[in-house]
Amino acid sequence: MKEYRTNIMLCTGTECVNKGALEIKKALEEEVKKRGLEDEVVVIPTSCDGFCNAGPIMIVQPDGIFYQQVKVEHIPHLVEEHFLKGRPVKSLIYVPQKEAQPIARMKDIAFFREQRLITLRNRGLIDPEKIDEYIGRDGYKALVKVLTSMTPQEVIEEIKASGLRGRGGAGFPTGKKWEFCRAAKGEPKYMICNADEGDPGAFMDRSIIETDPHSILEGMVIGAYAIGASLGYVFIRIEYPLAIKRMEHAIEQAKNYGLLGENILGSDFSFEVKIFRGAGAFVCGEETALMASIEGRNPEPGQRPPFPAQSGLWDKPTNINNVETLANVAAIINRGAKWFAEIGTETSKGTKVFSLVGKVNNTGLVEVPMGITLRQMIYEIGGGIQNNKRFKAVQIGGPSGGCIPENLLDMPIDYEELIKVGAIMGSGGMIVMDENTCMVDITKYFLTFLNGESCGRCTSCRDGIDAMLEVVTRICEGKAIEEDIEFLEELAPVVKDASLCGLGQSAPNPLLSTLHHFRDEYLTHIKEKRCPAGVCKELIRYSINSEKCKACLLCVKACPSSAIFGEKKQPQTINIDKCIKCGVCREICKFDAVIII
Amino acid sequence: MDKLNEIIDKYRETEGALIPILQEAQEAFGYLPKDVLVGIGKGLKLPLSQIYGVVTFYSQFFLTPHGKYTIRACRGTACHVQGAKKIISTIENLINLKEGETSPDLKFTFETVACLGACALSPVMMVNKDYFGKMTPKKITTILSQY
Incomplete structure (x- = not known):
């Protein structure tokens, strides 16, 4: 096999390809050839490195320099500076949130530093098709x-x-x-x-x-x-x-x-x-x-x-x-x-791969020793919450799992500990939620999913999930009474006990864990008819802050139901009767003038 | 129907061949029309009711033709948390189709999917085999205008 001075390990996982990795590969190869470096520098497409949020990414070996968010237009400069002149390009090096110092080497980046690769031992190192x-x-x-x-x-x-x-x-x-x-x-x-x-x-x-x-x-x-x-x-x-x-x-x-x-x-x-x-x-x-x-x-x-x-x-x-x-x-x-057996905790050995996603800064796939704390996962590897929002919960274990609140972030992750707090290890989905996520809405989301996926064989699962969904939907709409919570707490164990398979037996978990850890949020929906996270459509109203509105009319153009009106060069208003509460206006507004009340 | 018989023959010796046959038939015909299901029933000596039961249980099979472009919006947990609902309603408004519908000119079909497995890029959508990540209502307009 031919040896090269520099190996460019270019991630060609699904996420990086989606962001243009294949175009980058082509541009790199052309530029390397143009500079006459084709006998010294080689581009190697690798499988997913896991740090999907930073993609497209490449690691230059043997020195381990990590480049992120690379675009085709960066390639000529990159090849000239790094591969010809030997000077790593600072502007493409990873800079952690809230810190000014770029980190050049992959092994020093917090996202990778805490990881221990057993299952993913070959990631980024081999061509999976060879x-x-x-x-x-x-x-x-x-x-x-x-x-x-x-x-x-x-x-x-x-x-x-x-x-x-x-x-x-x-x-x-x-x-x-x-x-x-x-x-x-x-x-x-x-x-x-x-x-x-x-x-x-x-x-x-x-x-x-x-x-x-x-x-x-x-x-x-x-x-x-x-x-x-x-x-x-x-x-x-x-x-x-x-x-x-x-x-x-x-x-x-x-x-x-x-x-x-x-x-x-x-x-x-x-x-x-x-x-x-x-x-x-x-x-x-x-x-x-x-x-x-x-x-x-x-x-x-x-x-x-x-x-x-x-x-x-x-x-x-x-x-x-x-x-x-x-x-x-x-x-x-x-x-x-x-x-x-030396890795991990007393009952949970080895490592576990988690998909760390949702509202964290560094999203991707991480493999860590069992026993690592949730706080390390979210704040060190994940780099904290997006846009400096407040952490609310982390959902682990998918539709069979549960939501874990902030006061439990220091617990170690292993099979038994997760069960104790109402979640499960599951396959390792870890979805981070912030103050803008409504826990009742999340419960409704999981129950809707399970309601659709229940095979229908056991009555307790088929009708039980449906009944729980009906009540939770009423809570989201502000039409529920306090006794409804008692009903849910009575029904959930029946669904657990009387269903044949894991789907039904664990279906009430998202409900029970949010009821346990976030009961106040349910009560606010029921008693005050208010959704604190501003998610449940029936309980919120969009409005335009006339002091902040600059009359750019972007929202007027974007509104799918033509609900925004007003004079030219004057602050705009939302017609509540027409508004379908899609939130497009809020997203598009550059001045944060659209508010939820 | 020659094509169908070819597929059935390929699996004649295989146990539990119904699902692979349905998958290949759908790839060949674009969807699963009634005469194809009847043909499979005859070929495998299975009652049509059983085949219909299997076809309607799984989300992958469809009984009506799909559009040239199938738009799939992900409603997985990560996407949900990152605003998938907004993405879905934007697509619905733009192409004037509800979830599960196909446009009369057979250009677009709109589906939502439990999880596309590209959670780090949430919210995600796909058009045929291409992924599009970190979607915003604005990006959707740009992407869909290419089709």
Whole structure:
């Protein structure tokens, strides 16, 4: 392989591509050639670096200079200054919020500094479409070790000793899951990778597959060897076309290298993997529903027991692991259970990938050791709240999770601690909310989502969610009475207890956690008919502050319902009868003259 | 219907082939008209009611033709917090379509999606396979005018 003086690692994850990374690649290559540097400098497209907010980004190696928000027009200057003259370009270097000093090196930037990459160990370093690059980073080394020197039982013991728990939601110990399936009678056995990432606000599974598909395949083959499975499925949601493409490509390559298929690496072990494209149903994330979907049926969850380990896909023993869980497996085999178990907390070992999004300054995908505090996540890695607003809550665990308020920010993140405060680890979506987010509206949002996604099999889930939604909607509209809260508190536990699967059992969580931590906000809606965050349409009114209005008429042009009127060069007025409260005027106003009352 | 038989034949030996067949049929025909569903039923020896049940359960399948451009607005949690409602109402006003509708000239279809998985760029929308992030009502006007 040819060696270059400088490697420009250009992120080509979904977000950076959306912001023009491919145009930048072309411009860079042209400029490098124009300057006669093509034998010294190379542009390498990499997978997602995770710091999506700063995109398009590139890291110049070997010196580790981190450039952000790069545009095509910056390229000639950048190539001349940095790659020709050796002077990093200050204007493209990251400057943290509220600090004047730019930080040139990636490892010094707070967003990256606190991270510890195990699952995402190859991010930004390899081309995900080249198996050789994965192998060059110790890829498939664990598989060789397993097939040549370990018995299936030894693999299971190693994973058990590592303390690895499922990263998809419930956190069941992976080693135990494998052991149950190994012990079950029946042939063939199936190994399924659950990549039906349905939680709104979480995108780590997509990113891991796009970044490093072989790490998942390697985990799957090792798992299949441990439980004795001969056929595997990767269940990927259809909304992720790039992830599907990368996985198809990876499977093809692995087959060609003898790492999948008959007699893997010359051993007696054979294992085949197929992709199943999920057709768009949140409930498919539930194991029994997912299997029903592969069988071609409606994804209605089934009764457990029997558990999938005993009777799963086509009534055969089946093991289902989440993407992130599987991506940990090879690292554990390579470096040992002891190494893994030293990271994290007493009950939650290793790292966890979170999608840190919402109203924080630095949004993106971060992998941190378990036990890190929420405050570190939001204020150090996330760089604090956007526009200096006040933090209100962080929502963890998607529609099955809960909202955590400010006074609990110093709690460490692990499976048990999150449950104690009414949230769950879930798949790791972490949505930060500020003073402009209404907690009742968020609850309504989740209940609306769950109401649409409930498969309808259990009455408690189908009608229970609907009833909770109806009441919460009334609260948002200022039409509720205080007794309604009592009703919600009586109904929620019934939905929890009487539903068959995780969707229904956890559906009341967003409601219960906001009722517990933000009861005052509910009461303000009910008693004062007021939405303190200024979100609930029925309880707010838009108005124009005549002192601030400069009569630029931008709002008049933007208003979709022609509700804004007034004389030329005079402060404008909103006709409340016509106003549909879309808020476009407030967004477009340069003088903050549109207010919510 | 030759095309359909080709798809069905490809999966004849596969267990649980209904969903992949529906996916491929939809890719081939653009949507799932009644005669295609009847054809699949005959090919797989499945009652039409069962196929209809599956098609209407999943959000990916549709029974009516879609427009040339499908606009998908994300209503995931991160997008919701960042003002997805405003984005959705702006799109609705601009192309004069409600969620789930297709324009009579078959140019646009407007859908909302539970999560597009590009949360760091919220609020997000897609036109066919292109993502557009950090949306504002103003940006939407510019983007949609290109189509």
